[in-house]
Amino acid sequence: MIQVTSVMNFSKSRMSFSYITHLTCLDCGREYSAREINTYCLDCQSPLMAVYDLDGLRKNLHREQFAARARGMWRWHELLPVQLAHHCITLGEGDTPLLHLPRLGEKLGFNNLFVKEESGNPTGSFKARGISAAISKASELGIRKVIIPTAGNAGGATAAYAARAAMQAYILMPKDTPIVNIEESRMAGAEVILVDGLISEAAGMAGEKARAEGWFDLSTFKEPYRVEGKKIMGYELAESLGWTLPDVIIYPTGGGTGLVGMWKAFAEMEALGWLDNPKRPRMVSVQAEGCAPVVKAFEAGLSFCDFWTDASTLASGLRVPKSFADHLILNDIYESQGVAVAVSDDSILDATRQLSQVEGIFAAPEGAATLAALIKLKEQNWLNVDEKIVLFNTGTGLKYVDVSTVKS
Numbered sequence: 001m002i003q004v005t006s007v008m009n010f011s012k013s014r015m016s017f018s019y020i021t022h023l024t025c026l027d028c029g030r031e032y033s034a035r036e037i038n039t040y041c042l043d044c045q046s047p048l049m050a051v052y053d054l055d056g057l058r059k060n061l062h063r064e065q066f067a068a069r070a071r072g073m074w075r076w077h078e079l080l081p082v083q084l085a086h087h088c089i090t091l092g093e094g095d096t097p098l099l100h101l102p103r104l105g106e107k108l109g110f111n112n113l114f115v116k117e118e119s120g121n122p123t124g125s126f127k128a129r130g131i132s133a134a135i136s137k138a139s140e141l142g143i144r145k146v147i148i149p150t151a152g153n154a155g156g157a158t159a160a161y162a163a164r165a166a167m168q169a170y171i172l173m174p175k176d177t178p179i180v181n182i183e184e185s186r187m188a189g190a191e192v193i194l195v196d197g198l199i200s201e202a203a204g205m206a207g208e209k210a211r212a213e214g215w216f217d218l219s220t221f222k223e224p225y226r227v228e229g230k231k232i233m234g235y236e237l238a239e240s241l242g243w244t245l246p247d248v249i250i251y252p253t254g255g256g257t258g259l260v261g262m263w264k265a266f267a268e269m270e271a272l273g274w275l276d277n278p279k280r281p282r283m284v285s286v287q288a289e290g291c292a293p294v295v296k297a298f299e300a301g302l303s304f305c306d307f308w309t310d311a312s313t314l315a316s317g318l319r320v321p322k323s324f325a326d327h328l329i330l331n332d333i334y335e336s337q338g339v340a341v342a343v344s345d346d347s348i349l350d351a352t353r354q355l356s357q358v359e360g361i362f363a364a365p366e367g368a369a370t371l372a373a374l375i376k377l378k379e380q381n382w383l384n385v386d387e388k389i390v391l392f393n394t395g396t397g398l399k400y401v402d403v404s405t406v407k408s
């Protein structure tokens with residue numbers, strides 16, 4: 001709370017804490033209020049996206065002002081959905097380092113290789129960003145109990161932020177989710193149900209329980225604000241690179257909030273006039289060979305994914321057989337002239353070792369998958385040696401120790 005208080009002092013003037021105006025459905029254009037509880041578009045079953053008064057923000061604030069504020073995701077509060085500072089539920093998420101990888105770069109033949117190192121976030125993964133935004137907004141709207149189907153890390157984050165918001169949390173996760181995700185959720189007082197199936201089965205059960213008992217469903221893209229928290233990674237990236245964007249972003253894709261969120265951030269920053277060079281990165285979506293619906297759809301040139309049956313990979317966060325935002329993910333990859341790549345579990349384990357041994361970064365398997373994809377794309381000559389390439393390590397390997405290291 002200390003961070004947010006100091007931020008609030010800064011914006012004492014007539015300026016709004018948030019510049020959000022409303023929510024919109026990207027498919028049909030129907031508008032929804034950001035001051036009432038909303039989920040997804042009722043007409044077309046599509047995600048809703050937050051819209052901000054970017055013209056107003058452009059006039060009132062300069063991009064340099066954000067650097068002077070206390071560290072953390074909420075220093076970008078004008079671009080987040082919460083209306084009042086004291087409604088922000090924060091554990092210190094965001095402002096993760098963008099680390100240069102000189103040794104790995106030299107080894108692989110890239111001169112400008114970086115990793116956005118998300119493992120220092122509360123609860124050990126970048127899920128903290130999205131959940132901080134979603135729980136804060138839910139709390140502001142008077143919601144007292146939240147339910148979430150999760151592949152693991154979103155559950156741990158939900159349990160922690162719900163505890164801090166004095167909310168009840170109900171978490172459904174596959175029974176073979178990493179043990180740490182189960183323990184951290186229970187430790188924070190959440191009710192945890194282990195589902196005999198995948199996140200898709202858990203999602204069905206969560207939806208039913210939400211309707212029957214009035215829980216608010218925080219499923220990826222079925223509520224509008226997790227993606228807003230994730231988008232801040234895009235602002236941090238641009239700020240770290242002197243208000244330019246990298247040439248290539250390699251991102252591990254499950255539900256796709258980070259990829260879709262960053263692409264939204266780039267569009268917002270362009271509208272704000274904050275980018276010195278509006279050239280956008282090519283977005284690389286990485287999935288595991290055992291669950292690659294986005295890769296399959298991309299290779300077939302489709303705009304929606306088929307449900308992936310029998311999904312299996314040690315990168316538990318990537319075990320998402322079909323994202324609710326598949327259409328947006330694919331659209332952003334195509335628009336960016338990016339690509340979708342599937343990598344094997346063996347190559348993920350190999351990449352985990354390399355990142356640790358060459359740069360000292362013990363990545364989550366999902367994060368290591370981005371290095372495996374880099375190696376694969378290098379073999380396909382898809383990358384140039386001087387391009388600025390950013391890998392995303394989305395979580396800490398420490399949460400997966402029994403899954404990834406012991407097996408290898």
Ligand SMILES: *Cc1c(COP(=O)(O)O)cnc(C)c1O
Pocket residue numbers: 125126127153154220252253254255256257258259317318364366367394395
């Ligand atoms: C959830 C998760 C992902 C996938 O993120 P999305 O934004 O849902 O695509 C990647 N890595 C880790 C560690 C995760 O927990």
Ligand SMILES: [Zn+2]
Pocket residue numbers: 025026027028029030041042043044045046
């Ligand atoms: Zn719609």
